[in-house]
Amino acid sequence: MDEKQKSRNYFNSHRKSRLAHGGYWRHDYRYQLKAIGRIKPDRLIDIGCGPGAFLSLVEDTFPDIQLNALDLSEEMISETRERLSDTAIVTVGDAEHMPFESEQYQVVTCNMSIHHYPHPQDALNEMYRILKPGGYLLLNDMDCAAPLRAVANRIFPRLPGGDVKMYCRNEIEEMVHSAGFCKVRYRKISPFSFQCVAKKAL
Numbered sequence: 001m002d003e004k005q006k007s008r009n010y011f012n013s014h015r016k017s018r019l020a021h022g023g024y025w026r027h028d029y030r031y032q033l034k035a036i037g038r039i040k041p042d043r044l045i046d047i048g049c050g051p052g053a054f055l056s057l058v059e060d061t062f063p064d065i066q067l068n069a070l071d072l073s074e075e076m077i078s079e080t081r082e083r084l085s086d087t088a089i090v091t092v093g094d095a096e097h098m099p100f101e102s103e104q105y106q107v108v109t110c111n112m113s114i115h116h117y118p119h120p121q122d123a124l125n126e127m128y129r130i131l132k133p134g135g136y137l138l139l140n141d142m143d144c145a146a147p148l149r150a151v152a153n154r155i156f157p158r159l160p161g162g163d164v165k166m167y168c169r170n171e172i173e174e175m176v177h178s179a180g181f182c183k184v185r186y187r188k189i190s191p192f193s194f195q196c197v198a199k200k201a202l
């Protein structure tokens, strides 16, 4: 079974878990919310939205933003649908081949999902494509000390969730630049995670 099928099956079976309900890495959401507050977008999309925990917080905090969500797992998308207001648009699909027109959103968020992607460069290229000029990518994922990362990357293929790779800072920065983004700002926000904010030039 390939990694995407593993992810889909795993997250389909996770819909009602307590972990999923609260969001998989909830303590990092505040950094993303802060950035959204600074940018003040009209339209935002969350890629790999999971059960919609992050977007429901965005909705509570910024009720005027039109919200969109994409996830590979049908069950996660159903859960997100139930948790958000009717104006939100939720879509089942693959981050590496998004079923969206170009230049649609002012902000793309992606929380704890990119380590599941076999071809993360394709996904970042897609995130760039669907952003409007002047729009922002707010990327959050795992990172930790190199020896621990090496162990995690050896274990990932044996896990059931379709985890592919924990990328180091250089890999993330290189891929984000290659996608076309400028003003790439990477920072560690906890011992186990990072936030990378990047802009699509006007």
Ligand SMILES: C[S@@+](CC[C@H](N)C(=O)[O-])C[C@H]1O[C@@H](n2cnc3c(N)ncnc32)[C@H](O)[C@@H]1O
Binding pocket: 004, 007, 008, 011, 022, 023, 024, 025, 047, 048, 049, 050, 051, 053, 054, 070, 071, 072, 073, 076, 093, 094, 095, 096, 110, 111, 112, 113, 116, 117
């Ligand atoms: C660890 S969960 C994180 C969910 C959510 N962002 C959160 O913070 O709670 C990873 C999510 O990425 C989704 N995912 C994995 N591979 C994907 C892909 N290729 N395209 C879209 N979503 C994907 C999974 O279905 C899952 O919902």
